[in-house]
Each structure stands twice: as structure tokens, then as C-alpha cells.
Amino acid sequence: MTALRINGARLLERHKLMAGFGETGNGGVIRPALSDEETSARLALLNLARERGFACSVDPIGNLFIRRKGADEGRAPLRMGSHLDSQIPGGNFDGVYGVIAGFEVLETLEDHKVASDAPIEVVVWNNEEGARFSPTTMGSAVHAGQLSLDKALGSFDQDGNRLGDELARSLTQLGPLKSIELGSESLAYVEAHIEQGPILEQNEIPIGVVTGIQGIVQFEVRITGEEAHAGTTPRSRRKDAFWAALDLTAQLRSVTADKDDAIRFTVGRLTVLPGSPNTVPAKVAFTIDLRHPDEALLASVHTQIYQAAETLQTPCEISVITTLNSPPVCFAAKVISSIERQAAEVGLDTARIASGATHDAKFMAPLCPTGMIFIPCRDGISHNENEWADPEHMIAGANTLLGVITELTRAKPT
Numbered sequence: 088m089t090a091l092r093i094n095g096a097r098l099l100e101r102h103k104l105m106a107g108f109g110e111t112g113n114g115g116v117i118r119p120a121l122s123d124e125e126t127s128a129r130l131a132l133l134n135l136a137r138e139r140g141f142a143c144s145v146d147p148i149g150n151l152f153i154r155r156k157g158a159d160e161g162r163a164p165l166r167m168g169s170h171l172d173s174q175i176p177g178g179n180f181d182g183v184y185g186v187i188a189g190f191e192v193l194e195t196l197e198d199h200k201v202a203s204d205a206p207i208e209v210v211v212w213n214n215e216e217g218a219r220f221s222p223t224t225m226g227s228a229v230h231a232g233q234l235s236l237d238k239a240l241g242s243f244d245q246d247g248n249r250l251g252d253e254l255a256r257s258l259t260q261l262g263p264l265k266s267i268e269l270g271s272e273s274l275a276y277v278e279a280h281i282e283q284g285p286i287l288e289q290n291e292i293p294i295g296v297v298t299g300i301q302g303i304v305q306f307e308v309r310i311t312g313e314e315a316h317a318g319t320t321p322r323s324r325r326k327d328a329f330w331a332a333l334d335l336t337a338q339l340r341s342v343t344a345d346k347d348d349a350i351r352f353t354v355g356r357l358t359v360l361p362g363s364p365n366t367v368p369a370k371v372a373f374t375i376d377l378r379h380p381d382e383a384l385l386a387s388v389h390t391q392i393y394q395a396a397e398t399l400q401t402p403c404e405i406s407v408i409t410t411l412n413s414p415p416v417c418f419a420a421k422v423i424s425s426i427e428r429q430a431a432e433v434g435l436d437t438a439r440i441a442s443g444a445t446h447d448a449k450f451m452a453p454l455c456p457t458g459m460i461f462i463p464c465r466d467g468i469s470h471n472e473n474e475w476a477d478p479e480h481m482i483a484g485a486n487t488l489l490g491v492i493t494e495l496t497r498a499k500p501t
Contacts, residue, residue, distance in 0.1 A: 093188075093195045093489055095482040101187040102481070104131060105171070106179045115472025116179055120172040120214035120225075121149070121253040126260050128171045128183075129211060132190065133261055139197055144265040147236055148229040149213035149254045152267055155193045157206035157496065163272035163455075165203075165496050167192065167488065168210035169280060169447065170226075174218045178474025180281045180464060186211055188279040188485040192492050203496040205274050212447040213254075219244045221374075222305055222411035227447035230269050231454055233413070275422060275495050276451040279460045279488050281476050283444045285467030293483045294430040295440040295461030299418050300449045301351075301380035304389050305411040308335070308373050308396065312403040315367040329359055329368040331401040336373075338395045343377070343388060350388065351378035351443065380441060382414050416449050422458030422491070429490030435483055444469075460484050460491070 108131070109116040109124030118124040129151060133143050142154040154164060169185025189209040196203065212230075217223030220242040228234035240251035258264070282288075287295050312326035336354055343352035357373040375392065379385045389412070396405045423439070430437045440461060451457045462484040465475040493499075 091195060091199060091201065091489060091493065093191045093482065093485045094198070095478070097194065098187060098191045098482060098485055099478055101135075101190065102179070102183070105183050105187060109173065111176050111472060113176075113472045114179065115176045115474065116173045117176045118171065118173040119175055119219035120216065121250065121257045122219070125172050126257045129257075130261050132171070132186065132211065135190070137262075139194060141193060142265065144267040145258065145261075146230060146267045146269050146271075148226050148239055148269065149257070150226045150230055151211040151264075153190065153193065153209040153211075155196060155203075155207045157203045159204055160206060162205040163274045164206040164208040165274040165492060166208045166210050166451075167277045167279070167492065168208075168212065169278055170212045170215035172214060172216050172218070174216055174470045176472050177216070177218075178469060178471055180474050180476045181283065181469050182215055182280075184281055184462070184476065184481060184484075185279040188481070188488050191485050192489045195489060196493075201493070202499060203493070205496045207492060207496060214250070215447055220250045221307070224413070224445055224447055224450060227450040228413075231450040232270055233450055236269065270454070273451065273455040275419075275456040276448060276454075277422060277458050277460065277488060277491055277495075278446060278448040279462070279484050280446060281464040281469065281474070282440070282461040282467070283464060283469035286440055287438065287461060287463035288465065288467065290438065292436050292438045293462065293480055294426070294435045294437045294487055296423055296426045296430070296437050297418060297442050297459035297461055298423065298439050299380075299416050300442040300445055301378050302382055302385045302415040303411060303413050303445045304377045304385060304409060306375040306377070306392065307408045307410055308332075308375060309406045310335070310371040310403050312367070312369050314361060314369040317365040317367055320367060325367050326369075326402045327367050328371040328403050331399065331403040331405065332357070332371040332373060334401065335396060335399050335405065338399065339375070339392060342391045342395060349379060350384075351376070378443065378445075380415050385414070413445065413449060416452040418448070418452060418458045419456035422456050422495075425491045425494050426458055426460055426487060429494060430487045432490055433483065433486045435487065458491075460487055
């Protein structure tokens with residue numbers, strides 16, 4: 088097996104560079120999809136790629152592809168990557184680590200003039216977080232044919248900005264890019280990421296070998312009542328959308344309570360209108376994020392959420408829309424075993440682990456052999472400005488990724 092190692096100092100320098108785009112001053116970033124801050128981060132990465140002579144492409148939903156040529160350019164590329172957009176605010180490791188680790192692999196192979204049978208690409212997926220435009224993992228879902236391009240482009244943020252328009256605006260700033268089709272063939276896909284949980288750190292294990300990703304269903308709930316004077320309208324005459332929302336969410340907390348504490352139920356965004364202190368709320372909108380590794384149980388709870396909305400005793404109207412329904416997936420045995428072998432080559436302990444968070448790798452799994460490499464994050468904290476991964480773990484994960492990529496593409500020094 089190759090004795091190549093990544094340039095750790097360069098990896099950390101690239102990470103520092105990306106941390107400057109949208110920095111909050113509190114250790115994190117605000118870099119939502121297609122914002123000026125994320126566009127600047129994308130441009131900085133593309134410029135680094137162009138300096139190295141890598142080809143840069145984009146697909147219709149705005150996923151970026153940075154390509155290092157292979158000996159046989161007719162073969163499907165082996166892909167790796169993640170995303171550059173963040174939560175609002177978010178941390179400095181979620182997503183971006185997988186991008187810079189993948190780019191460091193390309194640079195290391197280029198430094199040492201390592202030839203690979205197949206081309207190798209880093210993918211920067213668009214709108215993975217879903218913090219600005221819904222749903223989450225949008226770019227990979229569209230690429231994989233699991234979400235229509237028109238629906239994605241027609242998504243609006245809270246300020247009324249249409250994704251298609253924001254994408255067009257962003258692309259004008261990124262310089263020349265070749266066009267690539269949606270769903271283009273991949274030899275394999277490997278994604279490096281922080282764990283976003285406490286297991287690896289608690290057990291002092293530097294590399295998590297991800298076996299799969301639990302299922303996720305996301306909803307938008309809209310409740311319509313009637314505005315009324317807060318001081319003169321009796322409870323019996325009110326159509327209070329907020330109280331209806333409270334009653335519904337209380338029922339849903341009961342529906343999603345399980346003795347194993349394995350169901351993940353989150354109301355992540357709630358809007359109350361008109362938002363006046365002395366007016367009965369007429370409209371409430373909120374999101375639901377539902378997750379579980381068992382597909383049948385997830386489907387059952389999905390149905391119960393709709394039933395709870397339909398049977399709630401309220402004078403208000405309730406609408407529930409499923410915005411994302413992504414079943415659990417298992418990763419490829421060949422990629423899992425490769426990660427374990429290559430971590431051992433670097434002298435690293437591993438543990439097999441399922442991902443509680445969703446990732447772009449989930450949509451790649453049906454298209455090609457797919458796997459993920461986790462590294463620990465401090466206290467399991469993520470989607471938070473205090474998110475942190477130790478430099479030694481970042482380097483260890485990138486070295487493991489390098490080994491997997493060279494193995495899967497049969498790369499060798501010229």
C-alpha cells in the first residue's frame with residue numbers, strides 16, 4: 088500500500104482560509120447556501136483548483152466538481168467531498184472538513200505525480216444544510232434524481248429570494264465552469280466528516296467507519312386561524328393558531344416518545360403571525376425533522392403525524408406537507424472494509440458507527456459504492472459555534488481518505 092501522507096500543515100491552512108468566510112467572531116460562521124459568504128468560499132476553492140490545473144465544473148443545481156485527470160478519462164470518476172454552507176450560525180468543521188480533506192488528497196496526489204486509473208473529483212454539494220432553502224441535502228438529492236430540479240430551483244428562503252435566482256447570481260461570480268449533467272456516473276463516493284456526536288471521543292477512537300445513515304422525514308406545518316383583539320375576544324370565540332400549534336406539538340411529542348430514546352423529533356423553525364403583542368395569532372408555520380434507523384417505524388410515525396393533524400380538536404385549519412422523505416441507507420461493504428484497512432495502515436484504531444445525521448453520501452449510496460469516514464468532535468457538539476475537531480484527528484482522517492482513494496482507483500506513483 089502507498090506510503091503517501093497528506094500535507095497536514097497545508098490542510099490546516101486551507102481550513103483556516105475557509106473559516107474566514109462568514110466568520111462570526113465567536114468561533115463559528117454564518118455561511119448559508121448561495122450567500123455572498125458561501126460564494127466567496129466556493130470561489131477561493133475554485134481558484135486554488137485552477138492554480139493546480141484541475142478542471143472545474145458545475146451541474147444544473149449548483150454542485151461543483153473539481154477534477155484531477157485519470158489515466159483513463161473515459162472511466163467514471165471516483166468522487167469525494169461534502170459542503171461549504173453552514174447553519175445560521177454554524178461551526179467551522181461541519182461539511183467544510185470533508186471538502187478540504189478531499190482537496191488535500193487531490194493536491195497530495197498531484198505533488199507526488201501519482202497516477203490513478205480513473206479520474207478523481209472533489210464535489211462541493213449545494214445547500215446541504217437546508218438552513219436557508221428547504222429541503223436539506225438538496226444538491227445531492229437533485230443530482231441523484233430524488234428531488235426534481237424545478238422544485239429545487241423554485242424554493243424560496245424566508246426573505247422571499249428564489250433559489251434559482253440566487254444560484255444564477257452566485258455562478259456569475261465563480262468564473263468559467265464546464266457544465267456537467269445531473270446523475271453523472273461515479274466509480275465510488277467517499278465522504279469525510281466530523282461525527283457530530285460523542286461516541287468516538289468518549290471511546291478515544293480516532294476514526295469512525297460509518298455503516299449507514301438513519302432515515303429522515305421533514306415536514307412543513309401551516310395552521311390558519313383568525314386575527315382578533317387580544318383584550319376583547321373570549322377564548323370560546325377565538326381561532327388561535329398558536330394554541331393549535333401548541334396542542335399539536337404536544338400530541339406529537341407523545342407520538343414520538345419511545346422507551347429506547349431512538350426517535351429524533353425536532354421542531355426547528357416556528358413563525359407566528361401577525362406577531363403583534365395584542366392580536367390573536369392567525370397564522371403559524373413550523374418545521375418538523377423526524378429521524379430513525381428503522382424504515383418501518385419511521386413510516387409508522389410519519390402516518391401518525393398526519394393523523395394527529397387531521398384529528399386535532401381545533402377551529403383552525405391545519406396543513407401538513409412532507410418536504411423530504413429519505414429512507415435509511417446502508418453503505419457498501421467494499422468501502423467500509425477499505426476504510427478499515429487504510430486506517431490500520433496509518434496506525435489508527437477504528438469503530439463501526441451509524442450516522443444519526445444525514446449527509447450527501449446518503450443520496451450517493453444508491454448510485455455507486457459509498458462510504459463515510461468520521462473523525463471525533465469535541466463533546467459531540469455540532470451546528471454550533473463551539474464545534475471543534477482536533478488538528479491531529481483532521482490529519483488522521485485525511486490520511487485515511489487518501490489511502491481509500493488510492494486503493495479504490497489503484498493509484499500508484501509514476
